Amino acid sequence: MINLKSKIYVAGHTGLVGSAILRKLKSKGYRNVIYRERKELDLKNQIKVYNFLKKHKPDFIFIAAAKVGGIHSNNTYKADFIFDNISIQSNLINSAYRNGIKDLIFLGSSCVYPRNCKQPIKESYLLTGALEKTNDAYAIAKIAGIKMCESYNHQYKTNYKCLMPTNTFGPNDNYDLLNCHFFPALIKKSHQLKLNNKKEIILWGNGRARREVIYVDDIADACIYFMKKKIKETVINIGTGKDYTIKEYLDKIIKQIIPHKKITIRYDSNKPNGTPRKVLDVSLAKKYGWKSKTNLNDAILKTYTYFLKKFK
Numbered sequence: 001m002i003n004l005k006s007k008i009y010v011a012g013h014t015g016l017v018g019s020a021i022l023r024k025l026k027s028k029g030y031r032n033v034i035y036r037e038r039k040e041l042d043l044k045n046q047i048k049v050y051n052f053l054k055k056h057k058p059d060f061i062f063i064a065a066a067k068v069g070g071i072h073s074n075n076t077y078k079a080d081f082i083f084d085n086i087s088i089q090s091n092l093i094n095s096a097y098r099n100g101i102k103d104l105i106f107l108g109s110s111c112v113y114p115r116n117c118k119q120p121i122k123e124s125y126l127l128t129g130a131l132e133k134t135n136d137a138y139a140i141a142k143i144a145g146i147k148m149c150e151s152y153n154h155q156y157k158t159n160y161k162c163l164m165p166t167n168t169f170g171p172n173d174n175y176d177l178l179n180c181h182f183f184p185a186l187i188k189k190s191h192q193l194k195l196n197n198k199k200e201i202i203l204w205g206n207g208r209a210r211r212e213v214i215y216v217d218d219i220a221d222a223c224i225y226f227m228k229k230k231i232k233e234t235v236i237n238i239g240t241g242k243d244y245t246i247k248e249y250l251d252k253i254i255k256q257i258i259p260h261k262k263i264t265i266r267y268d269s270n271k272p273n274g275t276p277r278k279v280l281d282v283s284l285a286k287k288y289g290w291k292s293k294t295n296l297n298d299a300i301l302k303t304y305t306y307f308l309k310k311f312k
């Protein structure tokens with residue numbers, strides 16, 4: 001059972017999710033947390049990963065290291081997405097097993113579910129239909145990670161869990177407009193509007209795609225909660241269970257960042273919409289006693305405050 005003295009390794013501690021897990025562990029008083037920069041430990045290097053885990057023997061691992069990006073990046077760098085993710089997760093999962101580490105959490109993604117599956121999406125819909133084309137390489141890699149956890153649990157009686165977060169945002173997000181996710185892109189575009197005192201904003205697609213988002217501190221909370229929890233299933237969805245259109249998210253962000261501003265939206269139909277609707281069924285997580293806590297408007301304000309600190 002994880003406790004404040006447990007040795008915990010956070011892989012991907014500089015990223016959006018990994019940094020939130022690290023913050024949360026520290027704030028809760030966990031005092032034996034280890035992490036490494038990419039330049040010290042490239043997780044694509046199988047031997048280095050094996051030796052690192054052999055030397056340090058953590059009791060618990062959070063795998064938040066991955067190659068991650070938005071629709072453009074997923075659709076452009078498919079080879080990197082499939083290779084990097086399969087390498088990182090396979091190296092960590094297999095080396096964990098070979099070093100006797102029985103507990104880990106692997107972060108999957110809501111992108112693994114079929115493009116046209118029924119909504120809200122239950123865990124059981126995995127592998128029941130064709131994937132969204134724009135991120136199929138990433139999704140296949142993530143599915144391999146999930147199946148690897150399931151297979152090790154089945155064959156070796158490990159306790160490897162896969163949390164499947166919906167679109168996540170918060171401090172330490174990527175704001176590179178070409179390669180980032182839609183939510184940080186909306187924050188940055190709204191900020192630019194404010195900065196340049198402009199009125200027009202350009203949205204990719206038609207703004208009608210429906211998405212669910214969650215604040216990253218809630219993901220970190222779920223990671224620690226489920227590391228402690230005894231569960232039967234390997235895969236658990238983590239989200240809010242609520243979805244809005246991209247246009248509705250923009251309205252909410254504008255209201256927080258530039259209240260009373262009248263804006264004009266231009267839709268760039270040359271850019272893809274992605275999956276028409278994506279919202280998770282979070283009843284399994286709820287059954288185990290976990291639900292998201294952060295109010296969306298508060299989360300937008302917190303995120304924008306971090307954004308201003310980082311980019312001013």
Ligand SMILES: NC(=O)c1ccc[n+]([C@@H]2O[C@H](COP(=O)([O-])OP(=O)(O)OC[C@H]3O[C@@H](n4cnc5c(N)ncnc54)[C@H](OP(=O)(O)O)[C@@H]3O)[C@@H](O)[C@H]2O)c1
Binds near residue numbers: 066
């Ligand atoms: N963001 C979302 O909306 C979202 C939604 C659902 C699921 N997830 C899942 O959550 C996990 C974390 O995502 P994120 O958004 O936090 O990603 P992120 O911000 O891009 O962070 C990725 C982390 O992985 C590290 N990393 C990547 N390649 C590495 C390598 N070869 N060696 C060592 N470290 C490496 C990065 O280190 P550097 O700082 O050196 O680059 C960074 O710390 C991923 O599994 C992702 O699929 C994210």
